Structures are given as structure tokens and as C-alpha cells.
Amino acid sequence: MRVSNHYIILTYPFKHSFEAGEKDRRWERLEDRWFQWWRRLGGEQVRKAVDDTYFFLPYIRKLLFPEACSQDLSKIIKLPLRKWALSLPKGSVLHLTYKPKRLSQISPLTLKFELEGYNFSAGFTFEWIDLFLFPQGVGFLTFKTHLSDEELEAEKLNDFLYYIRLIHPPSMGWKLPQLLMGNHPPIQTKDLVDLLLQGVVDEEAYTETEMGQVYGERFNLFIYACVDKSEIAYEEENLPPFGDDVDRLLYELSTCTNTSDPNYIPSLKGWERMKEENIISLWDNWRGMALRDNLLFLGLRSKGFPFERLPEICENDYFHLWLLPLYQKMRLSLLAGELMRESGDLHKNLKKARRLWEEFIIFRNLYWFYELNRKPQANFLFHAFQKGLEIAPLYEFVRSEVEDLQEFYERKVERNTNLLLNFLTFIGLPIGILAELFSNVLIKSGSWRDFSLWSLLAYASIGTIYLVYRRISKRR
Known part of the structure; x- marks a missing residue:
């Protein structure tokens, strides 16, 4: 089954400590590798990108695209990063892109996996790599990529999704694929992530931290693919529990599994639940599937809207629409x-x-x-x-x-305050009366040493009584 158009946006969540509207000298260490994402766009592309931001309601547009709401976009996006971040309203998203010159040094790549006689290899290219720094310390490192094959089969795309998404092995002994970049030694996806996050996070190997292990075990995938519905054909005996060929392809691409292996076929009840809760079916020419880890938009005609306009809408509108729930x-x-x-x-x-x-x-x-x-x-x-x-x-x-x-x-503080007030009322008052009665005698007949000792003894007694009182109150 031929895939006529496609791209994938790999999304890696991480923690950071940058905030809009605040002074931070750490921006200086990012200047040589990152700049404002608007700057990778040409003049007409900038105008179109600004127009696309009106997809969102005004107050949301101001949070996601604060520069587009300014009076002088061209001036703001050329500021040094430190001044740029300081100029934006607090709570807004800081959106950066990896400089094209740097990007050309790591792309294109080849993903390679070998295990017991099985070999898989796929060349792919990064179109852009972006950083989204949301407030309260949540960030996303994103890669837009596509495979280099001129004639791409859906099965190969599915295998690529299966291998590229893993950052850490899901279990001990699991072998991860390698990434090859020209004559450089092979690396893994986690090495690439750590390289790009240098200076953005304080840790040198963020993927090895507890946060990196728990929240960054794998990429979240935003997938766009377009096929011709008439070419989707599975053998009838392999179709259940899916109602039709489109449902089966939706399941395979969104879960990155191949149902020709019976271990990956869902139960009828499981599929019916997914179909009810996760499939997006609004139009005849495309379908979607929204899962915990991945989101798929599948065009079903190799011409017209699903082939030409849908991929653009997905990248410029629906991807940002998906990032918000990911952040939440x-x-x-x-x-x-x-x-x-x-x-x-x-x-x-x-x-x-x-x-x-x-x-x-x-x-x-x-x-x-x-x-x-x-x-x-x-x-x-x-x-x-x-x-x-x-x-x-x-x-x-x-x-x-x-x-x-x-x-x-x-309530606990309020109870302790009331406890102290009760103690002072019922214990402090008698002591005050006694002190008033004997103070004159003590001052006339005693020395300052005697007065200090008696005062110390009185306070020690009060403290002891208070501790006993608190213990008895707690037991009640």
C-alpha cells in the first residue's frame, strides 16, 4: 500500500526553568544554536504564519504566539534571546527553532536496526527542530521529519514509527536502533536529545535523569499520512476485529504495530472501545485517531484536500491544538x-x-x-x-x-492556634495573678539572681505544662 504524502513530528517532553518576562542570562548560551522560530520562515511564509495564528481565540493566540500580537513583529524576532524573552508577557510560550546551519550538520540520517538476521534501514530528514517552552517548567523538543523513500509503503512507515519512537528500552535486554549521520559514529535517539537540550536544561544527560526516564521513555508522535482508500486491501481472513481496511490501517499507524503478527491484534471488545473513544471521523476523505501517546491524521485520497491542504492545516493549526493537551x-x-x-x-x-x-x-x-x-x-x-x-x-x-x-x-494551623490561646487563657491567667501577688515581695527581699532563677523556673514550668497539655489534647 503506497503512502503518497506523510510527515511525523516527534515530540519529547522535558522540564526546564525558563520563563517569559524574566531576566535570565542563561539565554546567552543558546544564542549560537537557537533563534526565534519565525526567523526560519521567508517573508510570505511569515505573513501566512501570522494569519494562521487567528485560528485561535485572541487570549489563547496571545499565549501561544505573543510576537504575532505585537505591533512590530520583525523587530521583536531579531532581538537577542535574552531581550526577546524579557519583552514577552509572562505566561506565554517561548518558541525557538534550531538554526538551519546547525540542522544541516545532523540531517539527513539513517535509522538502522539489526537483530538475529533481521535488518531494517530507513533514511530520513529533519525539516525543522523546534523548542516549545511552556510556563511552569514544561517544555517540548520537537522534530518534523519524513522518510527519504520516493515510493514509500505503509508497512515501512509503520516499522519506522515503531523504531524511531523509543528513547529508552521498555525492558531490560531490549535492543534499540542506531542513528547514522555521515561518517560520524552511530548514536541513539537519546544521544540526539541530550545533544539538543544542552544549555536548555542544567543536566548534561537529561534523558538519564529520573524525569527523563519516566516522562521521556518515548516520543509522542504526531503523524500525518495520506493513502488512496481504493488501494487499502487486507486479506479478508486477517481483517477481524476491524470493520474495514481503513480501521485496520488507522490502528496500525497510530499504535505503531503490525497486525500481521497475531500478538498485536486487539480483542473485539478492546477495539470497539477504541473505536468509540479514540477514532475521529468527521469527513469521508480523512480520519483520525487520538491516543495517549500518539495522534494520527490519515488522508484517504491521493489528491485534492487530503493530499494538498490537510498536511498544512495539521502542521500549522492542529499540531498546536494538540500541544496544549500535552502540556496540560x-x-x-x-x-x-x-x-x-x-x-x-x-x-x-x-x-x-x-x-x-x-x-x-x-x-x-x-x-x-x-x-x-x-x-x-x-x-x-x-x-x-x-x-x-x-x-x-x-x-x-x-x-x-x-x-x-x-x-x-x-485547619491544622487554626487548631494549633486555638490550642495555644486556650493554654494561655487557662494556664497563663493564674500564673499572672500569682506573679502579681508575689512580685513585690520578691523584688523587695530578693536579688537579681533570685529574680532570674525564679523567672527561669516559671517559664520552664509553663513550657512543661504546655507540652503535657498538647499531648493530652492530641490523644483526645
Whole structure:
């Protein structure tokens, strides 16, 4: 089955500490490799890119494309990175691209995999490599790539997706493919990621950190492919549980599996659930599949809209539409992890609870949207992406936990304050009366040494009584 048009955007999530609207000298170490993404576009392309930003509602457009909302785009995008980042509003996305001269040094490449007599090789090219630095420390390293084959078969594309997506082996003993760049020694995908993230993160080998191991085990894939529906033909006995050939191709490309191997065929119930929850079917000439890790747009005609306009719309509009749920998912996941208290100290936990609540409110106010566009199709797709990533249950969990955590510690502080006030009332008052009665005698007949000793003894007694009182109160 021939693929007439395609590209893949590999997306790697990571943590960073850059923010828009803040002074940061670390930008200087990125100047020789990265610049504003607008600068890789020509004059007409810039005007078209600005026009494409109107796909989003104004307040979202200002967050995703802050430069496009300025009065002098050409001036802002030529600023040094430090001044450029400082000029943008807080909470906006910082979008950079790898300089073309640098990009030419690592592309094209060849992916090669060998194991027990099986060989797979595929040449591919990076069209661009971009950085998206979202607020609150979440970033995405993205690669737009396509295979070099003039006549590309769907099976080869599927095998390429299967091998290129892995950063770390899913289990011990798993062999990863190699990337070949000219005469350079072979590397793996994690080496390429670490190379590109130098200066963006503090770690030299980010992929080996705990965050890199957990959140960066594999790329998230944004896939566009176009085939001719009439050429999709599987043998009838290999079709179940899929209803038709298109469904089967959707499943294979979105999950990066080959169902000619019976180990990768889903159960009828599993497929029916995926079909109900994950397939996007709005038009006869294209279909989509939104999963936890990958998003696929599959054109079904090798001419006209699916071949010519759909790939452009996917890259300029739907890819950014998909990045937002990806950001929501990772930010909420990080917040969920921070909800695990590390210390038993009341005041530290209260401070942490308040900080988490503030961060959640900022996230919700800036990046938790119900609609992004006035058109129903865009909003439908946005909610389909969120559903595929299973964001809504995670959001409700984090919201509930943050509220409960803050309320718990606020009440605990309030109880301790009331406890102290009760102690001072019932213990401090009698001591005050006694001190008033005996103070004159002590001052007249005693020395300053006696006065100091009696004062120390009084405070020690009060402290002891208070500790006993607190222990008894806790037991109650």
C-alpha cells in the first residue's frame, strides 16, 4: 500500500526553568544554536504564519504566539534571546527553532536496526527542530521529519514509527536502533536529545535523569499520512476485529504495530472501545485517531484536500491544538507528584500547600480552556485530544487533592492556634495573678539572681505544662 504524502513530528517532553518576562542570562548560551522560530520562515511564509495564528481565540493566540500580537513583529524576532524573552508577557510560550546551519550538520540520517538476521534501514530528514517552552517548567523538543523513500509503503512507515519512537528500552535486554549521520559514529535517539537540550536544561544527560526516564521513555508522535482508500486491501481472513481496511490501517499507524503478527491484534471488545473513544471521523476523505501517546491524521485520497491542504492545516493549526493537551497532561502529572508531602513539619507543608494551590490556580486561569476557536470542528478536535490523553480525570484528581491539602493544613494551623490561646487563657491567667501577688515581695527581699532563677523556673514550668497539655489534647 503506497503512502503518497506523510510527515511525523516527534515530540519529547522535558522540564526546564525558563520563563517569559524574566531576566535570565542563561539565554546567552543558546544564542549560537537557537533563534526565534519565525526567523526560519521567508517573508510570505511569515505573513501566512501570522494569519494562521487567528485560528485561535485572541487570549489563547496571545499565549501561544505573543510576537504575532505585537505591533512590530520583525523587530521583536531579531532581538537577542535574552531581550526577546524579557519583552514577552509572562505566561506565554517561548518558541525557538534550531538554526538551519546547525540542522544541516545532523540531517539527513539513517535509522538502522539489526537483530538475529533481521535488518531494517530507513533514511530520513529533519525539516525543522523546534523548542516549545511552556510556563511552569514544561517544555517540548520537537522534530518534523519524513522518510527519504520516493515510493514509500505503509508497512515501512509503520516499522519506522515503531523504531524511531523509543528513547529508552521498555525492558531490560531490549535492543534499540542506531542513528547514522555521515561518517560520524552511530548514536541513539537519546544521544540526539541530550545533544539538543544542552544549555536548555542544567543536566548534561537529561534523558538519564529520573524525569527523563519516566516522562521521556518515548516520543509522542504526531503523524500525518495520506493513502488512496481504493488501494487499502487486507486479506479478508486477517481483517477481524476491524470493520474495514481503513480501521485496520488507522490502528496500525497510530499504535505503531503490525497486525500481521497475531500478538498485536486487539480483542473485539478492546477495539470497539477504541473505536468509540479514540477514532475521529468527521469527513469521508480523512480520519483520525487520538491516543495517549500518539495522534494520527490519515488522508484517504491521493489528491485534492487530503493530499494538498490537510498536511498544512495539521502542521500549522492542529499540531498546536494538540500541544496544549500535552502540556496540560504533563503539568497536571507533575502537580500530582508534588502533592506527595516530603516533610512532617507543619509550617513547611503549609507553605508548600499554599504554593501548590497558587500554581494550580495560575495553570487553570492561563491554560485550562473549554474552547479555543469559534468553529465547532476545532473545539471537537481539542476535546477529542484531551479525551485520548485522559486529562479530565487527572484534572479532577489534582483539583480535589490541592483543595483538600490546603484545607487540611489551614485547619491544622487554626487548631494549633486555638490550642495555644486556650493554654494561655487557662494556664497563663493564674500564673499572672500569682506573679502579681508575689512580685513585690520578691523584688523587695530578693536579688537579681533570685529574680532570674525564679523567672527561669516559671517559664520552664509553663513550657512543661504546655507540652503535657498538647499531648493530652492530641490523644483526645
